[in-house]
Amino acid sequence: MKPLNVEICDVTLRDGEQTPGVSFTCEEKQDIAQRLSDIGIDIIEAGFPSVSEYEKRSVRSIVEMDLPSDICCLSRCVQSDIDAAIDCGVDLVSLFFATSDLHLRIKYKKTREEMLDLALGMLDYALDHGIKVRFSAEDASRTDTAFLKEMYAKGADRGASYSSYADTVGCMTPLSMYETVRVLSTWLKNPLCVHCHNDMGFASANTFTAAQAGAFQLHTTVNGIGERCGNASLEEVLVALRMQGGVDRYDLSALQTLSRTVETYSGIKIAKTKPVVGEHAFCHESGIHIAALIQDRNTYEYYPPEMVGAEQKFILGKHTGRKGLEYILTTLGYNPVPGEVDVILERIKSISETKQSITHDVLLSVISETRQETELKKTSGSDKARTG
Known part of the structure; x- marks a missing residue:
């Protein structure tokens, strides 16, 4: 060119x-x-x-x-x-x-x-x-x-x-x-x-x-x-x-x-959807999009966020998919046991449908709650095994 x-x-x-x-x-x-x-x-x-x-x-x-x-x-x-x-x-x-x-x-x-x-x-x-x-x-x-x-x-x-x-x-x-x-x-x-x-x-x-x-x-x-x-x-x-x-x-x-x-x-606020510099310019929530982006960023980003001093972000919400959630949980150092991802995902979708944002703290709270329930089920299962 x-x-x-x-x-x-x-x-x-x-x-x-x-x-x-x-x-x-x-x-x-x-x-x-x-x-x-x-x-x-x-x-x-x-x-x-x-x-x-x-x-x-x-x-x-x-x-x-x-x-x-x-x-x-x-x-x-x-x-x-x-x-x-x-x-x-x-x-x-x-x-x-x-x-x-x-x-x-x-x-x-x-x-x-x-x-x-x-x-x-x-x-x-x-x-x-x-x-x-x-x-x-x-x-x-x-x-x-x-x-x-x-x-x-x-x-x-x-x-x-x-x-x-x-x-x-x-x-x-x-x-x-x-x-x-x-x-x-x-x-x-x-x-x-x-x-x-x-x-x-x-x-x-x-x-x-x-x-x-x-x-x-x-x-x-x-x-x-x-x-x-x-x-x-x-x-x-x-x-x-x-x-x-x-x-x-x-x-x-x-x-x-x-x-x-x-x-x-x-004092003029930038719209979240403003191209290049808006808060949402490189944010992704759709499960289909995130699954593709994990494999190749070009699928849903025409130019890399780093080029303009920004960074890619995956947002959790009602459109989040399993792969996207697994990726985010991994970046947080959380290794869910079988079945936990589905529970967390369902709760995230339910929360987002009440128009509540899934902030970092909200996600950690959901993870903690899910993990406590998982541990409780393990304990309960162990007790039943001993009494049986």
Whole structure:
């Protein structure tokens, strides 16, 4: 498989922080940035400096960490925003501006031509001050294609390092994303970036599909946090790139700890069924599944949990089978006598059907109870033999 030609720009510290109720401290941002860099993330979008002085200091502090990753920040088409980015010393500024007719009419009260002139002027200003620019079309997915091409072409001609396509309201599907990116990436004069939101649940799929179609820079957030329904999930995109895109330069073994760190700092709980990092991502209860997994893990795990810093777990419940239970009992150092496994299994099924979880302590209690009964039967049998 020829590896996809991509880089990752993680925007957890900016778009991820725009999740309602989320606010990272400077120290938390530094910790997340360090962890992202350790994984090998190419570009870290550290924040939006014009938001506040504290935000500006936080962005500057990440720049001063001198990480291997390039540091980026967000800027509107406002000179003071660009000045703030310059003051922070970032490597790249994401200069964003609305391009759809809806946004131009409602937000800016400007024509297409007026918006483009303003954006190009700010692009020139940033370049004149020695900072690279990502020319970013907000609501690109609802923008007239002809205008989008004109805007990107003029930006590239003026020196923009990237053209960026934002599916701001998450209205794209994988098929429409593939076709759009295929056309744009073959036509553009500079690399294309994609920034996907998850309003219909397609953000990660759209991002990976865009990479297959020729997009170069992929935007992600840890745990998929972000405004409304969030953004493309870093961990999902990285696993897809490894398993289906031939990209193996990122250290996926740190994803679990990174995910838990962001969960703690953001206060946004990870769903148990969340791919890659959810509590149930590598948990198995079905007896049929466990019996097969004991022989070959590939039967019900597409990628090994160790690859992403996780571990395989067998869960006991109403769907547990005899082989799975025997395996778990063996790992606990318990060697049941004939008949005990069936008794334990029946009790586990009965307990789970009352919606009680079979925790480690519950299992030990069932084993203890069963063993006591077994010993009692042995004693009773011995007594009868003596009296008989």
